[in-house]
Amino acid sequence: MRCDLSVEIAGLHFKNPILTASGTFGYGLEFAEWFDLGRLGGICTKGLSLEPLEGNPPPRIVETHGGMLNAIGLQNIGVRAFIAEKLPRLRQFQTLIIANVFGSSFEEYLDVIRLLNDAEGIAAYELNISCPNVKAGGMEFGNDPDEAARLTEACKRIARRPLIVKLSPNAGDIVRVARAVESAGADAVSAINTILGLSVDIHTRRPRLATGMGGLSGPAIKPIALRMVYQIARAIRIPVIGIGGIATVEDALEFLIAGATAVQIGTANYYDPLVSIKIVEDLESFCQRHGITAIRSLIGSLQMPPS
Amino acid sequence: MTRDHNVRVVSNVRETLAYWRLRVRLSEPITIRPGQFVMMRVRDAWEPLWRRALVIYRAEPHAEGMDLEFLYKVLGRGTAQLSRQRPGDELQMLGPLGNGFPLEADAQADAILISGGIGLPALYLLAEALVRQRRRVQLFHGEPTSESGAPFSALEDFARVLGREAITLATEDGSLGFRGLVTEALEAYLEHHRPRRASLYACGPTPMLRRVAEIAVRQGWPAYVSLEARMACGFGVCLGCAVKTRNAADRLPHYRRVCVEGPIFRAEEVFWDEV
């Protein structure tokens, strides 16, 4: 008996619910010499901006217990170079390519999407709204439900592909932001991005990252991410893609049961570049062992005690 | 080809107070350029999160495949965990990674190798390759003190390749060899022997590398330095290991990845104030 691992999100057919997270999988091609990218459900690209970005001064990363902080500063080659240099090879793999998009203003998000609209081989856009809005005093788009909704609406109007909005756990109330972007027309949400954190060098009494604070990721954030995905999935009708500290098939299953339709593997790719494909394989054997014929049947099957 | 190799520990011993030597076995030989490194993880260990970068010290092909040796210092969690691995234990070794030292360049010039502390293992395969090219090779190695346990057995390895007279040991406290910094030992040598032309290859603490870079500029010689950076992945996707360098073509500053475009850089490309 074979298990049907496929899931549907915004009319897209994913062959399995295992995707790789933006910023942890490069432009995908870096992994192509190690396994067939076509075995993944999907790939989220490094965040793309209108112009190339150099990123922050080093040190940009620091290891913490069960996780890491990063302040890469959204370094990327720019959307045009992505389309010209990376996409032609990437789109030959039988997997769904999700372009992760960000900007420092409304207009920049829209310009990036317009350029991607004309490119072939992209399945969906993922909006990274955990970015400072330079024109609004550096306040992150994703921290304010109204701002997040306005951005979603503007992007949705011009996007020729399904729009996934990636939510920030640093918002005061992530569920309110999820509801707001759903009303504004998002086709799905993904959660969570990194959690703002700090690490201090006690000898120099300075932060361990050159720019001060950074985003926490890795196994340490999983319970928080899982709780948020559960709450979001209960509150909205569009699909939720779960992200945060996933390193094993058990982690991925927890997210599906809590209500995620698919998951993204992030930080784990760094210390085990084959982890995403192992999780796909382990998911198959888990289903076989437990007589599960369709992975869809697990989604949102969590039985919470009545509160 | 770069792969995630499952390797077995052959031996893992503390050779002096500060230095450990790890030997692992691969089931097939791999091609390595001098100065390349691996990202090492104890098999299925969940802590620490990141693998640890280790430069490939020596390589020895044999009937069953290939043995690789590493020389390391126990500093924190990762290297302490590594030091507890016993013969037969399994490690996950991603590699080889990085660019390695350029060998084709300056084929006529003498080669001067400079290392400080745990920078030493980055230079052994290079020394072998340079000797194979019939280059004249000198090694200058620095330690704070011989009390901390200089890597004597490793220096013996170098002596077998280069000859004992080609090696200068410097200790800051003068407990063994030249008294002072390794770069001071190098300067004394240059002043005394006045070689017409040489290329410099260096690995060690940043202040040492910076001084080597200054000496190279003054002499008008090329210098190649191996840089360190915190690394989450080691294969180019996290962008965590950035170092600011001048682009050779346009001379403009760009961040480059120590793990892919490095760890070896031409000294004049590096913005030393920002390392």
Ligand SMILES: Cc1cc2nc3c(=O)[nH]c(=O)nc-3n(C[C@H](O)[C@H](O)[C@H](O)COP(=O)(O)OP(=O)(O)OC[C@H]3O[C@@H](n4cnc5c(N)ncnc54)[C@H](O)[C@@H]3O)c2cc1C
């Ligand atoms: C390309 C390269 C090759 C290296 N080769 C060797 C080698 O052959 N032998 C050896 O002993 N050491 C080598 N190092 C340094 C070695 O990787 C660190 O000493 C080691 O990671 C320290 O880990 P830890 O858990 O003991 O220390 P911790 O303090 O617990 O490390 C915490 C984090 O900081 C990072 N870190 C700490 N010190 C350094 C450092 N000096 N350079 C870079 N990252 C650091 C660690 O990787 C880790 O992610 C190399 C580093 C690089 C970048």
Ligand SMILES: Cc1cc2nc3c(=O)[nH]c(=O)nc-3n(C[C@H](O)[C@H](O)[C@H](O)COP(=O)(O)O)c2cc1C
């Ligand atoms: C170094 C690094 C860079 C990242 N870059 C991006 C990015 O460009 N765009 C984005 O939406 N998320 C980015 N993320 C966030 C991840 O996609 C993911 O949401 C987060 O790391 C949580 O998942 P994890 O715990 O599995 O890593 C980045 C994360 C890390 C660690």
Ligand code: FES
């Ligand atoms: S260590 Fe990840 S890019 Fe260099």
